[in-house]
Amino acid sequence: MFYIHCPYCEEHREEEEFHAKGQAHIARPADPESCSDQEWGDYLFFRDNPRGIHHELWVHAVGCRKFFNITRNTVSYAILETYKMGEQPHFTAEHPDGKPAEKVAAEAEAVSRQEGVNV
């Protein structure tokens, strides 16, 4: 049973309140009309399926009903962090122990193209 910290409610709640929604940070093609079949198929169906650190989208379905992201290890199931939409992960496959502080600051500047984020 996961005990998940919702970054919006700022509380730990039980797994049953949440639904997993698959891989996070999938950018919708800027101009879907001009996508090739290849690009559109890749966007719709093809997913990273890593053994190890994975960034995924979850929804606090019976809580605040907001979407947010989790960085989780798909082998040990350890939840490394949860973060709001539009934010970038601190733990990644390249930096399993967390990114250096200056890199995090630089990324915070970058505009997120994640779906559902109004920048």
Place this chain on the structure above:
Amino acid sequence: MQRYSGFGLAKHALSHHENWERQWRNPTPKKQYDVIIVGGGGHGLATAYYLAKEHGITNVAVVEKGWLGGGNTARNTTIVRSNYLWDESAALYEHAMKLWEGLSQDINYNVMFSQRGVMNLAHTLQDMRDVQRRVNANRLNGIDSEVITPERIQEIVPIMDCSKNARYPVLGASWQPRAGVARHDAVAWGYARAADALGVDLLQNTEVTGFKIRDGRVHGVHTNRGDIEAKTVGCVAAGNSGVLAKMAGFRLPLESHPLQALVSEPLKPVLDTVVMSNHVHGYISQTDKGDLVIGAGIDGYNGYGQRGSYPTVEHTLQAIVEMFPIFSRVRMNRQWGGIVDTCPDACPILSKTPVKGLFFNCGWGTGGFKATPGSGHVFAWTLAKGQTHPLAAPFSIDRFHTGALVDEHGAAGVAH
């Protein structure tokens, strides 16, 4: 190979069954093979067997990182059926069903295939419509299937709560009499023994760590026991297919999820068929030993840990107890998870890949066991000829770009 028979059993009884020969060799890897199959589960072993038997290709290695049949082959609920909706998948699963019917004789190994019938329950009006549609589609494809009433269901399974007052009343079911169950381990062992007898090398504890790819063509695999060369490589690795694809430099439209099952303490015979319900989500059968085998749903998140989450167990057991109040005090013995590679359309991928000579057989998701003989048969043809078998053609990886999906979410036993 020492053939198994009733006479052999009697003969070996004289020596206290101490002189049975080993079922397969444990060879050291050769430097080079004609075909390498990555993954020694049911599908991989079946592929190796049919390659040797039907196509005369016996210089074959099955490379398995653990032990034979130790993954999903040993972790499923052993249900075999072929009542799929669309022509493409019905043809593939019915091909498997026909092979199941002669399998024990073919490989001289009792796989305990028991055609005890499978029913898929309907609990709502829409369920009923879907059942009728699927049964009609099955019959047009020559697959035995019928719609049965609650009265008939009650006759077949007297212990089920078919009363009108149930929380989710049973309105009817689809019924496939030729469907049933088989002994999952025996399937892997039987294929392994038969393939080994034809000269196939089964390499256990051999993990593929990479592919040798030059000029867009596969030349072999790197393993923890050295490099092995082959011009044709077939990957049949279920949940780990995505990891292998990444090694070969492409992506698959797969997500690996834990799917779990559980068995109870052994009981006296009480259920002689297989009952599945998509709506309340639980499926159940009873083994010859007496255990109730119960299948749960997949966990919603990706995972490679071969265990499932407790909320899913709870949800499934609620459904089972709702259908079978008699089981409310049965104790569960064991619970485990397998890693299933689910595809967006709940259909498998049997396909060439961007790398020449490298083929993938994956994406069987929550329902691969029933297809074991058919999958192996068709994939062996594909590897032998270097082109896709006609039955496998609709299941090419191209369908995720052309849009020609084969949507079997309704016929798949597990919602995902």
